[in-house]
Structures are given as C-alpha cells and as structure tokens.
Amino acid sequence: MNFRLNYRTFYVILLSLLLMVSIIAFSTFALIPKGKEYRSLRLENKKEQAVIDTAHEDHDLTEEKLKKLEEKNKDTIKAYRTVFNPEKFMRLNRTQLQDLFLTEIHLTDQNKSFKVYEVNATTKITSPEVFYQFLEKVNHSGWIIGVHFPVHFERDKDLIRLSFTMKVHHVSEGKEEK
Secondary structure: OOOOOOHHHHHHHHHHHHHHHHHHHHHHHHHHHHHHHHHHHHHHHHHHHHHHHHHHHHHHHHHHHHHHHHHHOHHHHHHHHOOOOHHHHHHHHOOOOEEEEEEEEOOOOOOOOEEEEEEEEEEOOOOOHHHHHHHHHHHOOOOEEEEEEEEEEEEEOOEEEEEEEEEEEOOOHHHOOO
C-alpha cells in the first residue's frame, strides 16, 4: 500500500492542526479566565442592581407619601407661604372686636421666621363667646397663627376687656418658597 500525500493535503492538515491547537490555546488561556471574570462581574452587577431597585422602590414610596402629605396638608402649606398682613388682619376682625390693637413685639429669638404680635381688644359683650368665635375665625384664616394663653378677661361694667398674645408664623423674605 503505497500511501502518498499530496503537498496541498499536507498543508491543509497542518493548517487544520495548527488552527485547532491555536483555538484550544486561545480557549484555555483567554476565554475561560475571562468567562470566570465575566460571571463574577455579572453576579456583582446583579447585587448592585438589586440595591438600586430597592433604592428606587424606597424613593417611589417616599415620593408617594410626600404627594399624599402635600395633598392632605395643602391648606397648611399655602398658609405657611402666605405673608401675614397686619392691616388686613385688623380690617377683618374689627367687626367682632372693637378697639383692636395689634403691636409687634421684637424678640431676640433664634427663629427669625416668627413674628410675635400682641393683640389688645375691647368688646361690648356679656360672655367670652365672641372671643371663641374670633378664635374659630383665626383658625380658618389664611395664616398660621397661634394664640397663646392665658387670655386675660377683665370686666368693666357692661364691657369685657381681653388681651392675649398670638404668634404668627410666616416664611421670611430670604426663605420664601415657590
């Protein structure tokens, strides 16, 4: 049996073996280590993606709560942003309280967004019911006003004189929000 290889066949076989050896070497020294690195990076990416997804869920929940609170407290937020106008306050309340005096008291307080006003009023009533109606009116006004007790009622014949202090909260000029 005479077996002779043609030089073209020999080169094709040699080239095929060389290609197979280079593919095995490339797979062993390049692809397998990079595949292990890829798997570890993919696991790390999944962990980071889980953290990001959790953060997005927390953000969405917090944003939803904020929107609910803003909707629930929209009147309070609006009142907080409304600047107190003493002249308008006096004009609105002169009908219930005659001789209404409003004086601003300057305090050396750390919180500069508060202004304190002392209200002195005299009215012709036989009971403090007018004062309670005034408190209800103040409660529904567009300002955030805190009436501080004690309220001093002093009877003088058919008059009841009352004096009290109230604290008006408003945004100072530098902190005003849009």
